[in-house]
Amino acid sequence: MAVTEDQVRAALRGVTDTELGTDIVDAGLVRSLSVSAGGDVHVVVSLLAPGSPAASHYERDIRERVGALAGVADLAVSFDLLSAEEKRAVSARGKRAAPPEGALAKVRNVICVGSGKGGVGKSTLTANLAAALVAEGKTAAALDADVWGYSIPRMLGVHGKPKVSENKRILPLVVHGGIKAMSIEFFLEGRDQAVVWRGPMLHKAIRQFLEDVEWGELDYLLIDLPPGTGDVSMTLAQLLPQSRFVIVTTPQPAAQQVAKRAAETARRFDLEIAGVIENMSGFVTPTGERYTIFGEGGGQTLSDELDVPLLGKIPLQEELRVSADNGTPLVLEDPDAPASQALFHAARGLIAATPQQLAVLQPAARPDIAPPSGVALPMAQ
Ligand SMILES: Nc1ncnc2c1ncn2[C@@H]1O[C@H](COP(=O)(O)OP(=O)(O)OP(=O)(O)O)[C@@H](O)[C@H]1O
Ligand SMILES: [Mg+2]
Numbered sequence: 001m002a003v004t005e006d007q008v009r010a011a012l013r014g015v016t017d018t019e020l021g022t023d024i025v026d027a028g029l030v031r032s033l034s035v036s037a038g039g040d041v042h043v044v045v046s047l048l049a050p051g052s053p054a055a056s057h058y059e060r061d062i063r064e065r066v067g068a069l070a071g072v073a074d075l076a077v078s079f080d081l082l083s084a085e086e087k088r089a090v091s092a093r094g095k096r097a098a099p100p101e102g103a104l105a106k107v108r109n110v111i112c113v114g115s116g117k118g119g120v121g122k123s124t125l126t127a128n129l130a131a132a133l134v135a136e137g138k139t140a141a142a143l144d145a146d147v148w149g150y151s152i153p154r155m156l157g158v159h160g161k162p163k164v165s166e167n168k169r170i171l172p173l174v175v176h177g178g179i180k181a182m183s184i185e186f187f188l189e190g191r192d193q194a195v196v197w198r199g200p201m202l203h204k205a206i207r208q209f210l211e212d213v214e215w216g217e218l219d220y221l222l223i224d225l226p227p228g229t230g231d232v233s234m235t236l237a238q239l240l241p242q243s244r245f246v247i248v249t250t251p252q253p254a255a256q257q258v259a260k261r262a263a264e265t266a267r268r269f270d271l272e273i274a275g276v277i278e279n280m281s282g283f284v285t286p287t288g289e290r291y292t293i294f295g296e297g298g299g300q301t302l303s304d305e306l307d308v309p310l311l312g313k314i315p316l317q318e319e320l321r322v323s324a325d326n327g328t329p330l331v332l333e334d335p336d337a338p339a340s341q342a343l344f345h346a347a348r349g350l351i352a353a354t355p356q357q358l359a360v361l362q363p364a365a366r367p368d369i370a371p372p373s374g375v376a377l378p379m380a381q
Contacts, residue, residue, distance in 0.1 A: 002039035003071035009033060011069055012043065015061040017054065024058065028090050031080055039073035041066060046082045048090070051268060055079050104210060106217040109354045110243035111274060112145075112236060116262030117255050118227030121279035122248050124324045125314065125343070126224035127155040130179045131329035132340075132347035138219040141172060144183035145236075146226035147205050153185045157327020162186050169214035176332055182213055203235045210239050220350075236271070244274040246311065246350065249298050251281050256298035263306050274353045275311040276303040277346050283316040284338060309353055312346030314339055 012030055013023045024030055024045060031044040043066070045058050059077050067075055082090060104110075113126045126142050133140040144152035153159050158175040162182070165171055172180040184205065215221060223243070225232055236243050245266045249259035263273050278299025283291045293316060303310040314320075317339040323330040331340045 001071050002037060002073070003035060003041065003069050005033060005035045007069055007071075008035055008041055008043070008066055011065040012062065014065045015058060017058075028086070029082075036073075039071045040076075041072055041074065042076045042078070044078050044080060046086070047079050048082055048087060049268065050081060104215060104221075104240070107215050107221045108219050110221045110223065110236075110240050111350065111354070112223045112225055112243055112245045112266075112271070113248060114225040114245055114262050114266070115227065115248040115255075116258035116260075117249075120248050120250050120255055120259075121314070122227075123151040123155055123224050124320060125246075125248055125277060125279060125346075126222050127152060127324065128320075128329040128331050128340075128343045129347050129350065130156075130181075130220070130222050131176055132331045132344050133220050133222075133351070134176070134178050135331060135335070135344075136347055136351065138351070139178065139217055140220040140222060141180035141182070141215060141218050143209055143213075143221060143223045144181075144185070145206055145209070145223050145232050147184045149226060150183045150185045152181055152183045152224055154327060155324045156181050156329065160186065165214050167214075168212075170212055171214050176329070180215065180218070182209055206232060206235045207239060220354075241270060244272045244354065246274050247276045247302065247306070248279055249276060249302050250294045251278055251292065251296050251298040252294045253298060253301075255294075256302045259298075259302055260305060263302075273306055273308045275309040275349060276306065277311050278302075278313045280316045281313040309349060311349035311353065312342050314342045314346065 009025060009030075012033070013025045015024045016022065017024055017027050017029065029046050031046045032042075033044075034042045043062055045055075045062070047055055058079075062077050063075065066072060113122045113129070115122050123144075123146070130140045130142040142152050142156065144150045146152075156175050156179060158173045158181045160173055162173055163171045170182075172182045173186065174180050223236065245263065247259050247263050247266075249256045259276075266273060276299050280294050281292075281296070281299065283293050285291070299310050299313055315338050317330075317337060319334060319337055320330045320339040323333045330337055331343050334340055335344070
């Protein structure tokens with residue numbers, strides 16, 4: 001006997017959307033379902049965003065669940081896109097609550113420092129740019145969005161347990177004359193404790209960092225992204241559609257290609273790219289000889305391709321690594337060092353590239369990219 005439409009629908013209820021935290025039938029994502037007399041099944045699922053990584057997860061799950069039903073002769077899965085109005089309806093059906101306003105109300109610019117590729121210097125640049133911005137008279141904070149490979153506390157030399165304010169907001173730690181810092185490390189018992197978190201928990205953690213931390217008045221909230229592209233950008237896009245990206249690359253074509261993909265992901269979620277920083281661009285010996293260890297030109301090529309400014313080219317300098325290991329950003333320890341000079345240049349470029357400094361950010365809901373609810377950080381109260 002051929003499978004029935006009801007049986008297929010019941011099987012589809014087993015396919016959950018991790019971002020909405022509900023199944024695709026309840027979420028209203030099943031656009032159409034047809035079952036022929038001979039048992040040919042065709043399911044059309046609507047995606048929230050073009051190129052959504054959820055598509056492959058849906059397809060796999062649908063094939064597994066519907067394919068297991070008796071009487072399925074053939075199974076076709078295809079996708080279309082929700083309209084803006086449908087997205088709003090879907091998000092209303094999802095379990096997500098609207099983000100509370102307030103925690104970021106006085107933050108003027110949110111800048112995500114990302115690269116796609118690991119180890120190119122995102123964290124080092126984030127820590128030093130925060131310090132350089134403060135030295136330039138701005139208020140700045142560094143948020144460590146790398147919950148696995150957190151490194152901001154070590155690089156800024158800031159450790160400890162944040163206090164909770166009267167209105168139950170978490171107070172960032174403050175270091176080096178005013179840099180505010182926040183990291184998952186502050187909430188772990190042992191400093192070397194491994195954090196093994198799955199996607200939904202990650203969304204929740206980032207969300208709590210943005211919504212439950214008393215950031216106060218800030219010109220710049222710099223967000224140190226983990227390597228890779230997807231998850232975190234999506235959460236940020238949803239919570240802070242006004243946030244911008246600084247893309248870090250090395251001069252190498254390989255790194256530049258990966259960085260380009262990170263930029264494309266950001267743009268897919270309508271996040272603006274403020275500029276590119278090339279890191280590890282050459283090594284200058286004490287006698288002034290320059291070696292282009294990681295090649296040349298990647299930053300310029302990438303900024304041309306993305307049509308955004310090249311904010312700076314930071315040379316390889318051992319002192320930059322040593323100072324990061326010791327917890328004092330090089331721009332503070334030795335402002336005249338070549339890498340510091342390049343970092344100050346990049347910080348000033350960033351200031352120039354973010355002119356709307358008085359436009360106060362408000363967390364605005366992007367119902368089309370909704371993170372899940374229900375997992376609490378160890379920090380809550
Ligand atoms: N220009 C530089 N000169 C010398 N050392 C550097 C430079 N940039 C980064 N480093 C060092 O390289 C190492 C990797 O840098 P960092 O941790 O900032 O990279 P990342 O992109 O944040 O890595 P991950 O992807 O793992 O988060 C660090 O030890 C850092 O101090
Ligand atoms: Mg890092």
